[in-house]
Amino acid sequence: MHKTLSQYLVEQQRQGFLLSEDLKALIEGIARSCKSIAHVVAKGALGGVLGNQGTDNVQGEAQKKMDVISNNILLQANEWTGHLAGMASEEMDTIYKIPNSYPKGKYLLLFDPLDGSSNIDVNVSIGTIFSILKAPEDSLNRELTEADFLQAGSQQVAAGYALYGPQTLLMLTIGHGVVCFTLDKDVGTWLLTQENIQIPTETKEFAINMSNSRHWDTPVQNYIHDCLAGTTGPRGKDFNMRWVASMVAEVHRILQRGGIFLYPWDKRDPNKAGKLRLMYEANPMSFLIEQAGGASVDTVNRILDIQPSQLHQRVSVILGSKNEVETVKQYFV
Ligand code: P6P
Numbered sequence: 001m002h003k004t005l006s007q008y009l010v011e012q013q014r015q016g017f018l019l020s021e022d023l024k025a026l027i028e029g030i031a032r033s034c035k036s037i038a039h040v041v042a043k044g045a046l047g048g049v050l051g052n053q054g055t056d057n058v059q060g061e062a063q064k065k066m067d068v069i070s071n072n073i074l075l076q077a078n079e080w081t082g083h084l085a086g087m088a089s090e091e092m093d094t095i096y097k098i099p100n101s102y103p104k105g106k107y108l109l110l111f112d113p114l115d116g117s118s119n120i121d122v123n124v125s126i127g128t129i130f131s132i133l134k135a136p137e138d139s140l141n142r143e144l145t146e147a148d149f150l151q152a153g154s155q156q157v158a159a160g161y162a163l164y165g166p167q168t169l170l171m172l173t174i175g176h177g178v179v180c181f182t183l184d185k186d187v188g189t190w191l192l193t194q195e196n197i198q199i200p201t202e203t204k205e206f207a208i209n210m211s212n213s214r215h216w217d218t219p220v221q222n223y224i225h226d227c228l229a230g231t232t233g234p235r236g237k238d239f240n241m242r243w244v245a246s247m248v249a250e251v252h253r254i255l256q257r258g259g260i261f262l263y264p265w266d267k268r269d270p271n272k273a274g275k276l277r278l279m280y281e282a283n284p285m286s287f288l289i290e291q292a293g294g295a296s297v298d299t300v301n302r303i304l305d306i307q308p309s310q311l312h313q314r315v316s317v318i319l320g321s322k323n324e325v326e327t328v329k330q331y332f333v
Contacts, residue, residue: 002182002191002192002193003191003192004189004190004191004192005027005028005031005170005172005181005189005190005191005192006028007192008179008181008192009024009027009028009174010024012174012176017174017175017176020106022082022083022105022106022107023083023107023132023157023158023174025081025083026078026081026083026084026105026107026109026132026158027132027158027172027174029077029078029081029083030074030078030109030130030160031162031170031181031190032077033073033074033077033078033128034128034162034168034170035168035183035188035190036073036077037069037070037073037074037113037114037128037162037164038162038164038168038183040066040069040070040073041066041114041120041126041164042164044123048065049065049066049069050064050065050066050120050121051064051065051121052064052065053065053067053068055068057090057091057092058090058091058092058093058312059090059277059312061117063091063117064114064117064120064121066114066117066120066126067091067113067114067117068091070113070114070128071089071091071092071113071114073113074087074089074109074111074113074128074130075087075089075096078109079096079098079099079102080102081102081105082102082103082104082105083105083106083107084098084104084105084107084108084109084135085098085104085105085106085107085108085135085139085140085144085148086098086108086109086135086144086148086149087108087109087110087111088108088109088110088111088146088149088279088280088311089110089111089112089113089280090111090112090113090277090280090281090312091113094146094311095144095145095146095148095149095311097143097144098144104139104140104144105135106134106135106140107132107133107134107135107157108132108133108134108135108148108149109130109131109132110130110131110132110133110149110279110280110284111128111129111130111131111280112128112129112277112280112281113128114126114127114128115127115128115129115161115246115247115248115281116244116245116246116247116248116249118245119244119245119246124244124245124246124249125163125164125165125166125244125246125248125249126164126246126248126249127161127162127163127164127246127247127248127249127252128161128162128164128248129160129161129247129248129280129281129284129285130159130160130161130280130284131153131156131158131159131279131280131283131284131287132156132157132158132159133149133151133155133156133157134155134157135148136148146311149279149308149311150307150308150309150310150311151308152304152305152306152307152308153278153282153283153284153286153287153303153304153305153306154304154305156175156283156284156287156304157174157175158172158173158174158175159172159173159283159284159285159287159288160172160173160284160288161248161251161252161284161285161288162248163248163249163252165249167182167183168182168183168185169181169182169183169193169252170182170183170190171197171252171255171288173287173288173291175287175291176291177195177196177197177291177292178196178197178255178288178291178292179192179194179195179196179197180192180193180194180197180255181193197255197256197292198292198293199254199255199258199289199292199293199294199320199321199322200257200258200321201258201293201321201322201323202258202321202323202324203258203259203260203320203321203324204237204238204239204240205239205240205241205242205257205258205259205260206224206227206239206240206241206242206259206260206261206262206324207241207242207243207244207250207253207254207259207260207261207262208220208224208241208243208261208262208263209243209245209263210224210241210243212266215266215267215268216264216266216267217264217265217266217267219299219328219331219332220262220264220266220331222331223327223328223331227239242259247261247263247276247281247285251285251288251289251319254289254294254319254320254321255288255289255292258320258321259320259321259324260318260319260320260321260324260325260328261317261318261319261320262317262318262328263275263276263316263317264299264316264317264318265316271314272316273313273314273315273316274298274314274315274316274317275314276314276315276316276317277312277313277314277315278303278306278308278313278314278315279308279311279312279313281317282296282298282303282315282317283303283304285317285319286302286303286304286317286319287304289319289320290304293322294319294320294321294322294325295319295320295321295322295325295326296317296318296319296320296325297318297319297325297328297329298315298316298317298318299316299318299328299329299332300329300332303315303317303319
């Protein structure tokens with residue numbers, strides 16, 4: 001008999017691992033939101049939810065209809081609960097302050113409501129990524145600001161993702177390891193199907209968008225060259241490659257069987273920042289990866305140590321099997 005998400009959270013609370021009733025209820029609310037998103041995603045063309053919205057997001061990317069729908073589901077399902085001081089999303093320029101009609105709470109929720117949008121219309125796995133921070137103590141008595149969100153990833157109290165694929169999964173950490181729930185669609189319940197997930201320290205599988213190779217910095221070019229050389233090169237083993245173009249799917253594969261995922265900055269990027277966003281992609285994924293025994297760096301620095309300066313700032317990401325991440329770091333020395 002599988003435990004439900006609620007039973008898992010109650011038992012974590014009993015063991016002293018879960019911070020508060022508020023956090024437990026907030027996580028359950030996010031899980032309900034992801035159930036709703038999964039339902040809409042699964043409708044596809046039947047629900048009229050495919051294609052572009054006709055607008056761009058703060059990143060300058062064309063928004064898909066599902067980006068906006070998912071974003072609104074997360075806002076509407078969580079704004080009234082009294083657990084949040086505010087929210088931030090890849091799809092919104094500024095922070096979302098809880099309307100005065102609702103009580104404010106002590107947490108901040110950040111999310112990429114639908115990661116992998118380019119895959120929506122071609123029925124490839126996509127997901128929702130979320131990160132939970134504590135709001136500054138005094139924020140209850142004043143106007144919330146963007147600065148309240150600019151906390152290092154090491155300050156997260158919980159993080160996870162929903163993966164809308166052949167199964168609908170919820171991956172979660174509250175800082176006590178990584179667990180996975182599978183949605184029982186007959187009953188509409190998240191059931192615990194994996195506990196204490198551990199990433200193998202070694203791997204023979206890398207994930208990177210090879211079409212960018214001529215733009216990569218030299219250390220990345222050298223690392224991938226050596227992987228491709230396989231047993232004929234310095235690595236002494238043959239590698240496999242994967243690229244789904246949904247970070248959630250790549251990270252899930254790594255949590256299941258190991259691997260390394262790279263989205264480094266490239267020479268087209270004057271700020272050398274990279275494509276992925278720190279606050280609601282790299283930080284939550286790095287929390288999960290480290291809690292499962294992996295490592296996550298921006299090429300050399302631990303991502304969870306980065307002190308953010310902007311809500312939508314981007315970062316290079318190299319994460320996965322601990323020993324392989326260490327190997328990549330040697331190419332930057
Ligand atoms: P590319 C999806 O848009 C995303 O933010 C990540 O989920 C994914 O890993 C990456 O971008 C894919 O980027 O350049 O291969 O389309």
